[in-house]
Amino acid sequence: MDREQQKRLAAQRAAGYVEKGSVVGVGTGSTVAYFIDELGKMRDEIDCAVSSSERSSELLRERGIRVVDLNSVGTLPLYVDGADECDGHKRLIKGGGAALTREKIIAAASERFVCMIDPAKRVDVLGKFPLPVEVIPMARSHVAREIVKRGGQPVWRDGTVTDNGNWILDVHNLSIVDPVALEREYNQIVGVVCVGLFAARPADIVLIGDQLMA
Protein backbone atom coordinates (compact mmCIF):
# COMPACT_ATOMS: atom_id res chain seq x y z
CA MET A 1 0.00 0.00 0.00
CA ASP A 2 1.42 3.44 -0.87
CA ARG A 3 1.72 6.43 1.46
CA GLU A 4 -1.31 8.24 0.07
CA GLN A 5 -3.49 5.18 0.69
CA GLN A 6 -2.13 4.98 4.25
CA LYS A 7 -2.96 8.64 4.83
CA ARG A 8 -6.50 8.17 3.51
CA LEU A 9 -7.03 5.12 5.76
CA ALA A 10 -5.81 7.09 8.79
CA ALA A 11 -8.19 9.92 7.92
CA GLN A 12 -11.13 7.54 7.59
CA ARG A 13 -10.37 6.02 10.97
CA ALA A 14 -9.89 9.47 12.56
CA ALA A 15 -13.38 10.44 11.39
CA GLY A 16 -14.68 7.73 13.74
CA TYR A 17 -13.61 9.90 16.71
CA VAL A 18 -15.85 12.82 15.69
CA GLU A 19 -18.87 13.15 17.96
CA LYS A 20 -22.29 14.14 16.67
CA GLY A 21 -23.08 17.85 17.02
CA SER A 22 -19.54 18.73 18.09
CA VAL A 23 -17.00 21.37 17.11
CA VAL A 24 -13.95 19.74 15.49
CA GLY A 25 -10.41 21.10 15.58
CA VAL A 26 -8.76 20.61 12.20
CA GLY A 27 -5.03 20.65 11.37
CA THR A 28 -3.20 21.26 8.12
CA GLY A 29 -1.55 19.20 5.38
CA SER A 30 -2.14 16.50 2.80
CA THR A 31 -3.32 13.93 5.39
CA VAL A 32 -5.72 16.46 6.86
CA ALA A 33 -7.07 17.12 3.36
CA TYR A 34 -8.27 13.49 3.35
CA PHE A 35 -9.79 14.02 6.80
CA ILE A 36 -11.61 17.12 5.55
CA ASP A 37 -13.03 14.97 2.74
CA GLU A 38 -14.41 12.65 5.43
CA LEU A 39 -15.77 15.59 7.45
CA GLY A 40 -17.51 16.85 4.32
CA LYS A 41 -19.47 13.59 4.17
CA MET A 42 -20.52 14.18 7.81
CA ARG A 43 -21.20 17.90 7.55
CA ASP A 44 -24.86 17.59 8.68
CA GLU A 45 -23.75 15.67 11.78
CA ILE A 46 -21.22 18.20 13.11
CA ASP A 47 -21.67 21.74 14.34
CA CYS A 48 -18.61 23.49 12.89
CA ALA A 49 -14.80 23.46 12.78
CA VAL A 50 -11.89 25.42 14.21
CA SER A 51 -9.09 25.53 11.65
CA SER A 52 -5.31 25.78 12.00
CA SER A 53 -4.65 27.49 8.66
CA GLU A 54 -6.15 29.57 5.89
CA ARG A 55 -5.61 26.57 3.58
CA SER A 56 -7.67 24.21 5.75
CA SER A 57 -10.35 26.87 6.29
CA GLU A 58 -10.77 27.15 2.54
CA LEU A 59 -11.06 23.36 2.13
CA LEU A 60 -13.58 23.16 4.97
CA ARG A 61 -15.76 25.94 3.54
CA GLU A 62 -15.63 24.32 0.08
CA ARG A 63 -17.21 21.25 1.69
CA GLY A 64 -19.93 23.30 3.36
CA ILE A 65 -18.45 23.23 6.87
CA ARG A 66 -18.69 26.39 8.93
CA VAL A 67 -15.36 27.63 10.32
CA VAL A 68 -15.38 29.52 13.62
CA ASP A 69 -12.81 31.31 15.76
CA LEU A 70 -11.29 29.34 18.66
CA ASN A 71 -12.18 32.26 20.98
CA SER A 72 -15.86 31.63 20.40
CA VAL A 73 -15.80 27.95 21.43
CA GLY A 74 -13.31 27.51 24.28
CA THR A 75 -12.14 23.95 24.97
CA LEU A 76 -12.55 21.55 22.04
CA PRO A 77 -13.41 17.88 22.48
CA LEU A 78 -11.25 16.80 19.53
CA TYR A 79 -8.33 17.96 17.40
CA VAL A 80 -7.28 15.96 14.33
CA ASP A 81 -4.00 16.63 12.56
CA GLY A 82 -1.04 15.03 10.77
CA ALA A 83 2.66 15.18 11.68
CA ASP A 84 6.09 15.01 10.08
CA GLU A 85 7.56 12.61 12.66
CA CYS A 86 6.24 10.67 15.65
CA ASP A 87 8.19 8.79 18.32
CA GLY A 88 7.10 5.93 20.61
CA HIS A 89 5.75 8.39 23.22
CA LYS A 90 3.44 10.07 20.67
CA ARG A 91 5.70 13.14 20.69
CA LEU A 92 5.78 14.86 17.34
CA ILE A 93 7.64 17.11 14.96
CA LYS A 94 5.16 19.30 13.09
CA GLY A 95 5.29 22.39 10.92
CA GLY A 96 6.32 21.02 7.54
CA GLY A 97 3.32 22.95 6.25
CA ALA A 98 4.27 26.08 8.27
CA ALA A 99 1.09 25.98 10.36
CA LEU A 100 2.75 24.92 13.62
CA THR A 101 1.73 27.86 15.82
CA ARG A 102 -2.01 27.65 15.20
CA GLU A 103 -1.75 23.85 15.32
CA LYS A 104 -0.10 23.99 18.73
CA ILE A 105 -2.69 26.44 20.05
CA ILE A 106 -5.58 24.22 18.96
CA ALA A 107 -3.85 21.09 20.29
CA ALA A 108 -3.39 22.83 23.66
CA ALA A 109 -7.07 23.81 23.73
CA SER A 110 -8.28 20.29 22.92
CA GLU A 111 -9.22 17.46 25.23
CA ARG A 112 -8.16 14.81 22.72
CA PHE A 113 -5.55 15.07 19.98
CA VAL A 114 -5.77 12.39 17.29
CA CYS A 115 -2.71 12.34 15.03
CA MET A 116 -2.68 10.60 11.64
CA ILE A 117 0.58 9.42 10.09
CA ASP A 118 1.83 6.96 7.52
CA PRO A 119 4.40 4.32 8.65
CA ALA A 120 7.41 6.22 7.24
CA LYS A 121 6.90 8.96 9.85
CA ARG A 122 7.21 6.66 12.87
CA VAL A 123 10.75 7.07 14.28
CA ASP A 124 12.60 5.99 17.41
CA VAL A 125 14.33 9.37 17.88
CA LEU A 126 12.89 12.65 16.63
CA GLY A 127 15.03 14.99 14.56
CA LYS A 128 15.74 13.46 11.19
CA PHE A 129 12.99 15.70 9.82
CA PRO A 130 14.29 19.28 10.17
CA LEU A 131 12.61 20.93 13.16
CA PRO A 132 10.49 23.96 12.10
CA VAL A 133 10.72 27.05 14.30
CA GLU A 134 8.44 30.04 13.63
CA VAL A 135 10.20 33.35 14.30
CA ILE A 136 9.37 37.04 14.26
CA PRO A 137 11.00 38.25 10.99
CA MET A 138 13.30 40.85 12.63
CA ALA A 139 14.64 38.16 15.01
CA ARG A 140 15.59 35.65 12.30
CA SER A 141 19.38 36.11 12.48
CA HIS A 142 19.43 36.39 16.27
CA VAL A 143 17.41 33.19 16.70
CA ALA A 144 19.55 31.40 14.11
CA ARG A 145 22.74 32.32 16.03
CA GLU A 146 21.21 31.11 19.31
CA ILE A 147 20.25 27.80 17.68
CA VAL A 148 23.79 27.34 16.32
CA LYS A 149 25.16 27.89 19.86
CA ARG A 150 22.89 24.99 20.93
CA GLY A 151 24.25 22.66 18.22
CA GLY A 152 21.53 23.01 15.57
CA GLN A 153 21.91 24.01 11.93
CA PRO A 154 19.12 26.45 11.10
CA VAL A 155 18.11 27.01 7.48
CA TRP A 156 15.76 29.87 6.62
CA ARG A 157 12.72 28.60 4.65
CA ASP A 158 13.14 31.52 2.30
CA GLY A 159 9.91 32.64 0.63
CA THR A 160 7.58 31.11 3.24
CA VAL A 161 5.46 33.50 5.28
CA THR A 162 3.19 31.92 7.89
CA ASP A 163 -0.50 32.79 8.32
CA ASN A 164 0.70 34.90 11.26
CA GLY A 165 3.07 36.95 9.06
CA ASN A 166 6.20 35.28 10.45
CA TRP A 167 9.12 33.28 9.04
CA ILE A 168 10.33 29.70 9.49
CA LEU A 169 13.78 28.35 10.37
CA ASP A 170 14.22 24.60 9.77
CA VAL A 171 16.77 23.15 12.18
CA HIS A 172 18.88 20.33 10.77
CA ASN A 173 21.37 18.05 12.46
CA LEU A 174 19.28 17.25 15.51
CA SER A 175 18.97 13.95 17.31
CA ILE A 176 16.48 14.87 19.99
CA VAL A 177 17.24 12.85 23.10
CA ASP A 178 14.96 14.88 25.41
CA PRO A 179 12.18 16.49 23.35
CA VAL A 180 10.47 18.18 26.32
CA ALA A 181 13.75 19.86 27.36
CA LEU A 182 14.55 20.99 23.81
CA GLU A 183 11.05 22.38 23.33
CA ARG A 184 11.42 24.37 26.55
CA GLU A 185 14.94 25.55 25.64
CA TYR A 186 14.01 26.77 22.15
CA ASN A 187 10.83 28.40 23.49
CA GLN A 188 13.02 30.58 25.67
CA ILE A 189 14.98 32.13 22.78
CA VAL A 190 13.70 35.67 22.33
CA GLY A 191 12.05 36.05 18.93
CA VAL A 192 10.81 32.46 18.74
CA VAL A 193 7.05 32.34 18.30
CA CYS A 194 6.65 28.57 18.31
CA VAL A 195 8.74 25.40 18.11
CA GLY A 196 7.40 22.53 16.02
CA LEU A 197 8.08 20.02 18.78
CA PHE A 198 4.87 18.70 20.31
CA ALA A 199 6.42 17.01 23.34
CA ALA A 200 5.00 18.78 26.41
CA ARG A 201 1.59 18.21 24.82
CA PRO A 202 1.98 15.05 22.71
CA ALA A 203 -0.80 13.36 20.74
CA ASP A 204 -3.27 11.24 22.71
CA ILE A 205 -4.00 8.83 19.90
CA VAL A 206 -1.80 8.06 16.89
CA LEU A 207 -3.18 6.32 13.83
CA ILE A 208 -0.63 4.74 11.51
CA GLY A 209 -2.75 4.13 8.47
CA ASP A 210 -5.79 2.40 9.98
CA GLN A 211 -3.78 0.91 12.86
CA LEU A 212 -3.84 2.32 16.36
CA MET A 213 -0.30 2.92 17.68
CA ALA A 214 0.18 1.29 21.09
Ligand SMILES: O=C(CO)[C@H](O)[C@H](O)COP(=O)(O)O
Ligand atom coordinates in the same frame (compact mmCIF):
# COMPACT_ATOMS: atom_id res chain seq x y z
O1 LIG B 1 2.50 20.02 10.66
C1 LIG B 1 1.93 20.08 9.59
C2 LIG B 1 1.63 21.35 8.92
O2 LIG B 1 2.22 22.44 9.57
C3 LIG B 1 1.48 18.81 8.95
O3 LIG B 1 0.66 18.12 9.81
C4 LIG B 1 2.68 17.98 8.61
O4 LIG B 1 3.58 18.74 7.82
C5 LIG B 1 2.29 16.70 7.85
O5 LIG B 1 1.79 17.04 6.61
P1 LIG B 1 1.32 15.95 5.56
O6 LIG B 1 0.07 15.34 6.09
O7 LIG B 1 1.11 16.72 4.28
O8 LIG B 1 2.43 14.93 5.40
